[in-house]
Amino acid sequence: MAPTFDHPGEQAAQDPIRLLAIRDEALSLDEVFRAVGDDAAGGTALFVGTVRNHDGGADVDELGYSCHPSAEAEMRRIAEKVAAEYPVRALAAVHRVGNLAVGDLAVVVAVSCPHRGEAFEACRKLIDDLKHEVPIWKHQKFSDGSQEWVGAC
Secondary structure (H helix, E strand, O other): OOOOOOOHHHOOOOOOEEEEEEEOOOOOHHHHHHHOOOOOOOEEEEEEEEOOOEEOOEEEEEEEEEEOOOHHHHHHHHHHHHHHHOOOOEEEEEEEOEEEEOOOEEEEEEEEEOOHHHHHHHHHHHHHHHHHHOOEEEEEEEOOOOEEEEOOO
């Protein structure tokens, strides 16, 4: 059967932004995944960013995230832009602030679209733009006692 793009399920949802948040408590993959559930979505892409144990050749013990008061508004602006560029059925993004240990979830984003390719592309655009544009800063603490602040995400 040839694809048809006039079915309502092939289009972006009326209000696809289901969950946007900056939180100071542990993040839930299940919550984000549930938020993007949509019967018209044939593809869901999920990205999970975790705290790794190294950066720039140095061992990382822990890190802290902090954000500007405008961070959630910037997340919304980016989410709206992604939803306008792709046929997004549902979108969710949560970022953690505060002190995190190696292995902790730092950010979880998910996008569902009618097809998998669109979902992958939209999810990649969402996380890349969040990382580069949302005013969230990372303070890394290294095993050798040194520390460093890293710009937006």
